Amino acid sequence: MRLFKTDMYNTPDTRNLLDHTRQGVIGKPLDRPEGPLKVSGSATYSAEWKFDNCAEGVLVLSTIAQGTVETIHKQPVLDMPGVLAVLADEAMTRRSTQGTAGEAPVQDVHTVEYFAQPIALVVAENFEQARDAALALKVDYAISDEPIALDPESPDAEVEDPANSEPVKGGDLDQAMRDAAFAVDVEYDTPGHASAAMEPHATIAQWDGDHLVLHGSYQMLSYNVKEIADCLSMSPKKVRIIAPYVGGGFGSKLGITHEAVAAAIAAKELQRPVRVVMTRQHVFQTVMRRSETRQRVRLAADATGKLIGLGHEALVSNLPDEDFAEPVTQATEFLYSGENRLLEVKVARISRMTAGSVRAPGEAVGMQVLEAAMDELAEAAGIDPVELRKRNMPDKVPVEGTPYSSRMLAEALDQGASAFGWDQRYATPCQRREGEWWIGMGMASAARVNMLVDAEARVTLKADGTALVETDQTDIGTGSYAILGQIAGEMLGLPIDRVKVMLGDTSLPAGAGSGGSFGAISTGSAVMRACEDIRKRIAKALGCDAEDLDIKDGVASAGDDSRALTDLLDGKDFAETGSIKPGKTAKDYSQASYGAFFAEVAVNAFTGETRVRRMTGAFGFGRVLNAKTARSQCLGGMVWGIGSALTEELAFDLRDGHLVNHDLAEYHVPAHADVPAIEVILLEERDAAASPLQAKGVGELGICGAAGSIANAIYNACGVRLRSFPMTLDKVI
Numbered sequence: 001m002r003l004f005k006t007d008m009y010n011t012p013d014t015r016n017l018l019d020h021t022r023q024g025v026i027g028k029p030l031d032r033p034e035g036p037l038k039v040s041g042s043a044t045y046s047a048e049w050k051f052d053n054c055a056e057g058v059l060v061l062s063t064i065a066q067g068t069v070e071t072i073h074k075q076p077v078l079d080m081p082g083v084l085a086v087l088a089d090e091a092m093t094r095r096s097t098q099g100t101a102g103e104a105p106v107q108d109v110h111t112v113e114y115f116a117q118p119i120a121l122v123v124a125e126n127f128e129q130a131r132d133a134a135l136a137l138k139v140d141y142a143i144s145d146e147p148i149a150l151d152p153e154s155p156d157a158e159v160e161d162p163a164n165s166e167p168v169k170g171g172d173l174d175q176a177m178r179d180a181a182f183a184v185d186v187e188y189d190t191p192g193h194a195s196a197a198m199e200p201h202a203t204i205a206q207w208d209g210d211h212l213v214l215h216g217s218y219q220m221l222s223y224n225v226k227e228i229a230d231c232l233s234m235s236p237k238k239v240r241i242i243a244p245y246v247g248g249g250f251g252s253k254l255g256i257t258h259e260a261v262a263a264a265i266a267a268k269e270l271q272r273p274v275r276v277v278m279t280r281q282h283v284f285q286t287v288m289r290r291s292e293t294r295q296r297v298r299l300a301a302d303a304t305g306k307l308i309g310l311g312h313e314a315l316v317s318n319l320p321d322e323d324f325a326e327p328v329t330q331a332t333e334f335l336y337s338g339e340n341r342l343l344e345v346k347v348a349r350i351s352r353m354t355a356g357s358v359r360a361p362g363e364a365v366g367m368q369v370l371e372a373a374m375d376e377l378a379e380a381a382g383i384d385p386v387e388l389r390k391r392n393m394p395d396k397v398p399v400e401g402t403p404y405s406s407r408m409l410a411e412a413l414d415q416g417a418s419a420f421g422w423d424q425r426y427a428t429p430c431q432r433r434e435g436e437w438w439i440g441m442g443m444a445s446a447a448r449v450n451m452l453v454d455a456e457a458r459v460t461l462k463a464d465g466t467a468l469v470e471t472d473q474t475d476i477g478t479g480s481y482a483i484l485g486q487i488a489g490e491m492l493g494l495p496i497d498r499v500k501v502m503l504g505d506t507s508l509p510a511g512a513g514s515g516g517s518f519g520a521i522s523t524g525s526a527v528m529r530a531c532e533d534i535r536k537r538i539a540k541a542l543g544c545d546a547e548d549l550d551i552k553d554g555v556a557s558a559g560d561d562s563r564a565l566t567d568l569l570d571g572k573d574f575a576e577t578g579s580i581k582p583g584k585t586a587k588d589y590s591q592a593s594y595g596a597f598f599a600e601v602a603v604n605a606f607t608g609e610t611r612v613r614r615m616t617g618a619f620g621f622g623r624v625l626n627a628k629t630a631r632s633q634c635l636g637g638m639v640w641g642i643g644s645a646l647t648e649e650l651a652f653d654l655r656d657g658h659l660v661n662h663d664l665a666e667y668h669v670p671a672h673a674d675v676p677a678i679e680v681i682l683l684e685e686r687d688a689a690a691s692p693l694q695a696k697g698v699g700e701l702g703i704c705g706a707a708g709s710i711a712n713a714i715y716n717a718c719g720v721r722l723r724s725f726p727m728t729l730d731k732v733i
C-alpha cells in the first residue's frame with residue numbers, strides 16, 4: 001500500500017491507508033468521551049477552577065460611544081468593603097482581537113471608540129463586592145464633538161475597501177444584465193449577529209514569577225498565547241493557557257478578549273490569582289459581533305437559465321483600522337457560473353464593538369442572500385430551483401480558472417430533494433393551506449470554503465498497549481476528543497477505550513485550534529502522521545514493511561506473522577509528533593464543502609408568524625470522521641439558520657449607540673419549540689487534495705445557506721418576497 005508523502009494526499013485513484021485499516025472506529029458515530037462529564041457538571045470550565053486566595057474582577061464599560069475618559073474617581077470605590085484595586089491599564093482595554101497576534105490596534109485607555117468599551121477593572125475579595133464597586137464607580141467623560149457614525153447607513157460613515165480582500169471582476173456584468181433572457185437585480189439586508197456561545201468569557205490568571213498561567217475559555221490556544229504575550233509585552237514562552245473544556249465559541253473566542261488581559265494585569269498587580277468572568281451583557285456588548293450587511297445581487301441568465309453574469313456587492317461595517325471585513329462573497333466566487341462578474345465588499349467605519357468572525361464568517365450571511373436571489377431567478381425563469389442550481393455548476397472556478405478538488409453539490413441536491421419529497425412542492429405560491437396556515441417549501445445550496453492550517457500532535461503508544469494523544473487543540477463542543485481518539489485508534493489498531501486524548505493545554509504540541517471548520521481535519525491530520533511514524537516503528541519491530549502491516553485490537557500482523565503490540569513494545573513507549581502544513585494543493589484547487597437545504601414552513605395568514613415545520617440537509621465534506629459529531633454540527637448549523645432567518649438581530653439604539661438586546665432573553669436564538677424535525681444526510685466522499693485524512697471541514701457548513709431555504713419557503717407558502725432578515729411577523733404581514 002502506498003502511503004502519502006507528497007503534497008497531494010493521495011490522488012483519487014491512490015489508496016488511502018484509512019480505507020484499509022481494519023479497526024473500524026473511523027467514521028463511526030461514537031459518543032464523545034467527555035460527554036458524561038459535561039452533562040453531569042463535572043467537567044471544569046474556565047470560571048470553575050478553584051484557587052486559594054483568588055480575587056474577583058469585574059469590568060467597567062463606557063457609557064458613551066465616542067469621547068475621552070477624563071477622570072476615574074477611584075478613591076470612593078477603593079474605600080468600599082473588600083475592594084482591592086481599580087485598574088485602568090491601556091493594554092487591558094484594547095479591542096478584542098481576531099486571532100491575529102501583533103496586529104490588534106492598541107488604543108489609549110482614555111479614548112472611547114464604542115459604547116460599552118471596557119475602560120477599567122474593579123477587583124475585590126469577592127464577586128459581589130467587585131460588582132457593587134464597579135456599579136458605583138464614577139467616571140467623567142468628555143463627549144466627542146465629532147460627528148459619530150453609529151450605523152453603516154449614516155452619512156458620517158466612511159466607506160472603504162477592505163484591507164485584506166480584492167474584488168473579483170470579470171467581463172462586463174452590465175452588458176450581461178442587458179443581454180440576459182432573465183435577470184434579477186435585488187438588494188437584501190441582514191442584521192448584526194451575536195456569537196451567543198453558552199459559556200460566557202472567563203479567565204483566571206495567576207503568576208509564578210514571570211510565568212503567567214491562564215485558565216481561559218478560548219478556541220485557538222497557540223494563537224491566544226501569542227496575543228496575550230503581545231498585549232503584556234512578554235515572551236509567549238512564558239504564557240500557558242489551559243482550557244480542556246470550552247462551552248461554545250462560534251468565533252467569539254478565536255481571539256482573546258478583555259477579561260483575559262485584565263485578569264493577567266490585576267493578578268500581577270495584586271500578586272494573587274484573579275478571576276474575571278464576563279456577564280452575559282458584557283459578552284454581548286464588548287465581544288465581537290457579526291457585521292450587519294446590505295447586499296446587492298445581480299443574476300443574468302440566458303434562456304436556459306444558465307448564468308452569464310453574477311454580481312454580489314456588499315456593504316459591511318467595522319471599527320476604524322480593523323482589518324476584518326465580513327467576507328460576504330467568499331462562496332459566491334466559486335459556487336455558480338457566470339464569467340461576467342463583480343464581487344465586492346466595502347466596509348463602513350462605524351462606532352460599534354469590533355466586527356469579527358461569527359459562525360461561518362462570509363458564507364453564513366452571503367449564502368442566505370445569494371440563495372434567496374437564486375430563488376427569485378428560478379421563479380423569473382420558470383425553472384425548478386434545484387434544476388437551476390444544477391445547470392449552474394461550472395467546470396472550473398469562473399474568472400480564476402481553478403479546478404475543484406471535489407464537489408458533492410449535485411448529489412446533495414438530488415439526495416436531499418428525494419429524502420425531503422421536493423416533488424410535492426407547488427411551483428407557485430399560495431397553493432397549500434391548512435387552517436389558518438399557508439404551507440410552503442424552499443431550498444438552498446450549502447457551500448463553505450475548506451481550510452487546512454498548521455497543526456501538531458503527539459501520539460504515544462504505551463508499553464501497556466494503550467495510546468495517548470496530546471495537543472493543545474480545543475474541543476468547543478464539537479467532538480475533538482472523540483475524533484482525534486478515533487483517528488489514533490484506527491491508525492494504531494486499538495479499540496477506542498484504549499485511546500486517551502488530552503487537549504486544551506499550551507504545554508502540549510500546538511494544534512490547529514477550533515475555528516474556520518479546520519480543527520478536526522488539521523489536528524486530525526497531525527495525529528494521523530504521528531501514527532504513521534509509530535506504524536513504521538511497529539513494522540520494524542515486527543520485521544515487515546510498513547505497507548504490509550495490519551493492526552487490529554492491539555495485535556500487529558503481516559502475512560502469517562502476528563504479535564501483540566505489548567509484546568512488540570517490550571516495555572518501551574513509542575512516541576511520535578506529527579505535523580501538517582497547508583500544501584500546494586491549497587492553492588491549486590478550489591476546496592469547499594457542499595450541501596443542500598430543504599425547508600417546509602407554515603406562515604400564519606393572520607399574524608404573519610412563521611413556523612419551520614421540517615428541514616432536510618444533505619452534505620458532502622470528504623471523509624466523515626465521526627458520523628454523530630458531524631451530524632450534530634450540521635444540525636446545529638441548521639438551527640442557527642432558523643435563528644438567522646426568523647429571529648436573530650442585534651438592535652442598536654441610534655441615539656447613543658448602545659446595544660439594546662444584550663442578553664439571551666432579548667436576542668432570540670431558536671429554542672426547542674422553534675426547532676422541528678431536522679433530517680441530516682451525510683454523503684460519502686473522499687477529497688485527496690484537502691488533507692491526508694481526505695476529509696474536509698464540516699463545522700460551519702450547516703449554516704451556510706440554511707436561512708435562504710427558509711426565506712424561499714416563506715415565499716412559496718404565502719407569496720411574500722421579503723428581502724430583509726430576520727423575517728419577523730411584522731415584515732411578513
Ligand code: MOS
Nearest residue numbers: 251358359515516
Ligand atoms: Mo469560527 S466563526 O471560525 O469560530
